[in-house]
Amino acid sequence: MNVNAINGYSSDPGGAGGAYSLDGLAAAVLDGRGAVVRWTATAQDLTGVTAEEVCGRPVRELMADLPDDLRNGPKMPASGRVRLRHRCGDVIDVTFRTIEVEGSAEFLVLAAPTHSVADHEQGAALLRALSSQDRITIALHDTDLATVQTNATRGALDGRPVQPGTRLSGVLCAEDAEDLEAVLRQVLQTGVPAVRRNQQVRWRQDPARPHTLSVSAFRLEDGKGRPTGVAALYIDSADELRTRRHLDLAREVAERVGASLDVVRTAQDLADVIAPAFGDLAVVVLAHSVFEGDEPSRQVGGGDLHLRTAALAPADAVWPAGIRHGGLVPPLSDHPLLRSSQHGKTVVYGREDFVALFGGPQPAQYVLPEDAHTVMVAPLYARGLTLGDIVVWRTGRSDPFTEDEADLMKQIASRGALAIDNARRYTREHRAAVALQERLLPPATTDTAAAETAGVYLPAGGGADISGDWYDAIALPSLRLALVAGDVVGHGMPASATMGRLRAAIQTLADLEMEPDELLTRIADLVQRLAAEAPPGGHDSIGATCLYAVYDPVTQRCTMASAGHPPPVLVRPGGSAEPVGISPGPPLSVSGMPYETTTIDLEPGTILALYTDGLIERGDRDIDQGLRCLTDALAASCRPGRALDETGRALLAGLVDQMPRDDATLLLARTRAVPAKNTAHWEIPANLAAVCEAREWAARQLTLWGLNDLLFTTELIVSELVTNAIRYGRPPAELRLIRHNVLVCEVTDSSSTQPRLRRARTTDEGGRGLFLVAQLGTRWGCRHGQNRKTIWSEQHIDCPR
Structure with a gap:
């Protein structure tokens, strides 16, 4: 590469660029004795001394001090540095070079300020270093943007050497050349450099393969500040990109x-x-x-x-x-x-x-x-x-x-x-957690003499999380049905495990036929024990709310109690809906507080909706607003001919966010009633002679119902239960028969004494009554109410009437 050309020479001697880089270079001609023969204007500018004043005089007189290599004679060394006096008294440090004039004893001396020479040398070294870089292409473009000089060699750019006078369109595809020339033209016109501007280009020899160049360009000017061209650096930035x-x-x-x-x-x-x-x-x-x-x-x-x-x-x-x-x-x-x-x-x-x-x-x-x-x-x-x-x-x-x-x-x-x-x-x-949750929850639908039920459950996060919400429908003796809805504090496996333990406990206590308030009291005690067993720091996370209701299809009455749980919603057969007015007690995490029971009458076809708070709580409404929305939705959705599971899914889809933050549970129960013709009552007189009358009355009723195959076993069961009521209970007492898919025989008296099954010895005359009842019936049990108890026995009916 021609470094002098990059320093400022145009390849065209008559071009506008000229030798602007040599402006200010002083020249003088000396004779063989070292006297000045000719003196240029640039020498006068450098020293302030005119030609008339210096010609004929030894050049040593202009030197502030004489270097050692000039003390031995008039001959000037080939190059060196010297300090010259300026007319104004200043001293100028210059660097010079001497050139012998062929055929004469004279020689030419060229001089320039040392600092200018050092700048040019450093610039030349920089340009040489840049020119030797394989991946940096330096190009000088004239005012027409034709290439004047470049270090592009074979293998650079598109693999061909770039000749002087080549336009970018001769190297690049036309569109890319036009874009790049627009950048250079803007630099030429404004003087504002372009720095590391990425340009996508394609070589004319390989237009299908794009390349990325980082372009930096700046304007070239002569000594008078006039634009003479553009210097551009093209760097392949493929690796950087x-x-x-x-x-x-x-x-x-x-x-x-x-x-x-x-x-x-x-x-x-x-x-x-x-x-x-x-x-x-x-x-x-x-x-x-x-x-x-x-x-x-x-x-x-x-x-x-x-x-x-x-x-x-x-x-x-x-x-x-x-x-x-x-x-x-x-x-x-x-x-x-x-x-x-x-x-x-x-x-x-x-x-x-x-x-x-x-x-x-x-x-x-x-x-x-x-x-x-x-x-x-x-x-x-x-x-x-x-x-x-x-x-x-x-x-x-x-x-x-x-x-x-x-x-x-x-x-x-x-x-x-x-x-x-x-x-x-x-x-x-x-x-695993969902499988556990599915195992812990009851069947989605049930169908009993008391009601048909359907439960739906939506985990938090649209199924991504599980929690401790649950529902239950528990078949009880005498065709009754217990309905449960509960919500355990917290999320994840611990909440699900606690829910499973509570559900098992409620089912056990429900089989003991406790009243709703007593059952919740027992469950509250259990929650306290669970909290005491929890690891340190986890006591506060053991807690739950629960609603427990028992519906009797014979009396068509529902008795319920709440432990901090939202009230159920009642949808009557006519379509009207309203929350049940109950008095909720404290959550199950608080023991030692009483719970109140609420009893309501339900006609057949009534829908009772139990739910958890995830169904009524949302970020854009409070609980009261959520309850009103649920009540309105139930009134609109619960139609007589519509399946309960379909209704439940539609309600959850409409009331719960797509990604709820809490579980949502809904249990719908459509109540039924046992017809009056399928029940019979008989008041038991307070004497042992009533035992025989009770057997005769029961035999007549079973004959009326066409249950002759159960006459013998029923007479024995009635005889034993009535005998116990007369001997050990207190009047008044009542015998009730209920016919459905089972035959229920109930004896109620005003005593709270708990009957006990025992094995009589061979010589005992009594003590075999409950043992016979247990052997003759499918199952038997006892439930307690306020100031009364009921002993019951069930027998399976092969062909239900």
Whole structure:
């Protein structure tokens, strides 16, 4: 490269540029004795001394001090530095060079201020260094933007040397040349440099392959500040941009992948980040067991690896027939590269290797994109498990994968594997928790003589979380039905476990036929014991609310009590709805406080709705507003011909947020009544002679009902129960028979004495009554009310009337 030209010479001697870099260079001609013969105007400008004043005089007289190399004679050295006196008295440090004039004893002396010479030397060194850089192209353009000088050699730019006078359109495609010339023209016109401006260009010799140049340009001016051209530096910024893209890709993986705890969604996020930013096509395949939350097998080698496609990207790409969402990966050959991948190494396959991996061209065509030339496979390896692979293709004219890209993909796969494994482990834990919750909850629907019921349950987070909300419908003796709704404090497995313990306790106490207020008191004591057993710091998290109601289809009455739970809503057969006015007691975490019972009459076809607060609490309304919304929705939805489970699902969909923060539970019960013709009552006189009368009355009633096959056993049961009531109870006493799918025989008296089953000795004359009742009936029991008790027995009826 001609450094002098870059310092300011135009290749055209008559051009506008001129030798502006030599402005101010002093020149003088000396004779053989060192006297001045000729003196230029630039020398006069440098020293302030005119030609008339200096010509004929030794040049030494102008020197402030005489250097050693000038003391020995008049001959000037070839070059050096000297201090000259200026007319004004100042001393000027100059650097000079002497040139002998051929055919004469005279010689030419050129001099310039030393600081100017140093600047030029440093500038020249800088330009030489820049010119020697292979990836930095320096070009000088004249005012017409034609190339004057450049260091571009064969192999630079488009592989051809750039000749002086070449325009950018001779090197670049027309559109790219026009864009780049617009940048240079703006620099030439305004004088404002362009610094590190990225330009996408294509060489005319290879227009299909784009390149990125970092362009810096500044205007060239002569000594009078007039524009003479533009100097431009063109740097191939492909590596810089590639590094920046790699950093951006790693950052995007960190930001986007792992936000979801769904395995498929996480895999799709990973594929969307990779393609098309890293490769043209990307597929994430996972072991079949990973989708279910289980660990993958540790199979190594070829064969059926039980892999399924979890994600594809881009979504609008044209994929081979064998690649689809959820599709199985065909069996693979035991290829060496496959073994490397299974041992955690990121490998790159050529098209031929990939075809061999699938056993030949025929099976490979179903999974290999038509114009793919390179494929990278990165294993998803986390916590000692290989969950699957990331498969990335380069197609068409895309560059093959490089070694640093393989390193980058290894990092991406490592982060992606952790995110997918977190989602897998969450899937496993959530599946176990949901299974536990399903086991703890009762059947969704029940159908008894008292009512048909339907329960619906929506976990928090749209199914992503579980909690301790529950409902229950418990069949009780004498055709009665207990309805329960409860809500345990907290979320997750601890809440579900507590819910299961409370539900089991309530079912046990319900079988003992306790009144609702007494049952809640017992449950409150249990909650206190659970809180005492909780680990330190967890006592406050043990708590619950509960509503317990018992409906009797014979009397058509419902008795209920609440432990801090919202009131049920009553929907009458006519369509009107209203909350039941109950007096709620304290939550179950507070023991020692009494609960009040509320009794209401329910005609057949009435719907009683029990729920938890997740159904009425939302961020945009308070509990009272939520209760009004629920009441209105029940009035509109509970129609006589509509199935209860359908009604419940519709209510939950309309009242609960899409991603609720709390569980929502709803239990709907449509009541029934036992017809009066299926019940019979008889008051028991207070004497033992009534035993015989009770047997006769019961026999007549069973004959009327057509239950002759139960006459003998029923007479024995009635005889024993009535005898006990007369002997051990207090009047008044009553005998009641109820016919449905079972025959219920009840004896009620005013005593609170608890009957006890015992085994009589051989010599005992009595003590066998309850034993006979237990043997003759399907089941028997005793329940206590206020100042009374009822002993009952059930017998199965083969053909219900």
